[in-house]
Amino acid sequence: MRISRNRHWGHPELVQFLERFAPLASQATGWKGILIGDMAQPRGGPLPFGHKSHQIGLDVDIWFMPMPDRVLSAKEREDISAPNLVAADGKHINDKIWGSAAIAFIRTAAEQPEVERVLVNAAIKKELCRGKSTKDQSWMSKVRPWYGHADHIHVRLKCPTDSPDCRTQPAVPAGNGCDKSLTHWFADWILRLKIPDASPSPSAKGLTLKDLPSACAAVLNAPASPGNAATDERPGLR
Numbered sequence: 001m002r003i004s005r006n007r008h009w010g011h012p013e014l015v016q017f018l019e020r021f022a023p024l025a026s027q028a029t030g031w032k033g034i035l036i037g038d039m040a041q042p043r044g045g046p047l048p049f050g051h052k053s054h055q056i057g058l059d060v061d062i063w064f065m066p067m068p069d070r071v072l073s074a075k076e077r078e079d080i081s082a083p084n085l086v087a088a089d090g091k092h093i094n095d096k097i098w099g100s101a102a103i104a105f106i107r108t109a110a111e112q113p114e115v116e117r118v119l120v121n122a123a124i125k126k127e128l129c130r131g132k133s134t135k136d137q138s139w140m141s142k143v144r145p146w147y148g149h150a151d152h153i154h155v156r157l158k159c160p161t162d163s164p165d166c167r168t169q170p171a172v173p174a175g176n177g178c179d180k181s182l183t184h185w186f187a188d189w190i191l192r193l194k195i196p197d198a199s200p201s202p203s204a205k206g207l208t209l210k211d212l213p214s215a216c217a218a219v220l221n222a223p224a225s226p227g228n229a230a231t232d233e234r235p236g237l238r
């Protein structure tokens with residue numbers, strides 16, 4: 001989705017994950033397929049707006065919305081939006097849309113062994129904690145609350161085994177995450193924070209290659225692979 005953003009690029013392991021996950025999610029939810037939002041830019045690197053993550057090709061946003069039973073046009077992929085699963089107060093889910101498919105979707109993502117974390121809005125995590133999912137610590141521990149994420153999940157994969165410079169994220173705390181670390185998200189000042197998706201990312205502004213790990217130079221200087229040259233253009237980094 002939103003192909004004009006040119007963020008449909010990822011590490012080969014992310015692409016393989018999505019190809020494997022799509023039929024699993026479809027089976028678990030009854031959806032025809034999944035709708036994939038931002039991955040990374042060609043060759044990765046800081047994004048000019050929208051996220052601080054999504055830089056190394058191991059992050060993907062997947063929409064809380066079934067793929068329709070036809071191929072969407074390029075215009076539809078720009079215009080259609082996923083429904084908001086969170087109520088206006090930020091504390092509850094939207095009952096009209098929430099249901100067993102949404103739970104199965106999150107669960108299937110979190111159950112995959114290569115997935116390190118699944119980020120969802122705190123109200124969604126709270127709803128999972130109210131249900132019988134609470135007992136399933138193995139996957140519930142990977143589902144973490146974060147700002148936004150009311151119309152999509154963010155999946156972060158573990159570091160690939162052949163990437164020694166890739167830093168593993170801090171381990172998720174033991175337990176199902178239905179504890180004080182969750183209630184903190186419903187403090188008034190946090191609920192009032194508005195983080196627009198299109199806000200410029202301060203981290204990317206004025207950044208040059210020398211600000212990044214040296215391994216990035218090799219990635220940026222590598223020749224384009226055949227067939228990708230036309231799309232292998234990226235903003236924001238010199």
Ligand SMILES: [Zn+2]
Nearest residue numbers: 059060061154
């Ligand atoms: Zn994301």
